[in-house]
Amino acid sequence: MSTRESTLTIEATDVSRQKKLSLSDLEEEMTVGELVENLLDAMRMPAADTAGRPLAYHARLEREGRHLHASETVGEALESGDLLTLLPNIEAGSR
């Protein structure tokens, strides 16, 4: 099955809003989970906690004010001009 690239152009940023990526040529069948994984790499953000376990990041779609589900696809969830913010589930503590 061939994947379809879309004409979608979106932006992604992190909690601090100091970094922004402009993304284009996204595959419509790509899931949000895959998109987040690729974004972490592109934004050079830590992907694992101190014990080596994967850090959980949610993608918040600012247009709708909701966190996207990892199983949603790019084609289903996003429109051109959308802004995604990567939000981590992360702990501070004694270790």
Place this chain on the structure above:
Amino acid sequence: MSEHEYRLVFYGDDGGRLDEVAIRPDWEPAIEWARFSALRSLRLPAEASGERIAIRPVWDPRAGEPSVESFVVEIESIAARASSSFPIAYFRDRAEKEAERLVEKKLLRAGDPFLYAVKALRSPPRPIDARRMKFRVVETRTPFSARESRLSSFLGGAATAGDPAEEDFPFFVPGAVLEEATALCRAAAERGVETAGILAGYLRLDRSVPEAFVEATAQIPARHTRAEKEKVIFTPETWTDVRRVLARRNRGEIPVGWYHSHPIGIWGRESAEGSEGGEKSRARADGFFSSQDRLVHRAVFPAAFHLALVVTDPGDSAPAISCYGWRRGEIARRGFHATRRRRRGCGSQLKNELPRCES
């Protein structure tokens, strides 16, 4: 960005070679520091566009290539060029992580001292694997948007605290904000848990010096967290809530850092049942920034001007505040200035609610 493959070479305390591992360095903190250093000294213009970044090893003068003495981050924009150098101590955290693997491989015993050196090998450019590219990416940076201010007006009447270092940019926090944060941390400790919050404020620039500095104006309690005795877990909703609060304040503030508590007085109570908690309390009573804390700072507060406060609460005496921030790409304990300055408007947030502001 870097045309070299970097490797760590490990030696035992006796100088005997133990192992060599290839690493993919986390260059981001070094790049952030280099950029911020150039901006704060006006070596680069504030508009961030068309930057080219290169990372070059500086060879050890005695051993020569490929032994690395330090490395340089070079930033080139349309208008200007700037660079910052970094010692190989930059790789220390990574070396410590890799040393854990040496223990697993029985090349080192846990707790044994070790030495490490850094090598950089020229690597051919890797062909782009089109199958791995899921989309096209263009990175942009938020422009360095600092409010023009006079540093001297902040220094007057400010009390210096913590561990100041010459290359640190100044950081000003109103005493009222410190009191609020401390009170929230003490209240949480009395409930048997840690707590945290975000520092809101401004990045400022005094061109006459030149110097950039940070002013915290308020603390925003972190909501939607899961608080436990020895950790506080930030959820995605925490960050969304902070953005919502900043938008409602409508003062153009940005997150300039965060704070959280270390209620060592609670940890110390474990000593009645075992010695570990008591020993931990004694060793850390003056404040520390754990590996978990460093990860939060790296993941959420990666800009070179981002700061962290830790409120260490022994329970039976006044809490102490220590400050941490980026210095040459590493997180270091640093100083800050407590001011009496209070911005017109926002007041107490002791009740973990939206701020009540006097207009």
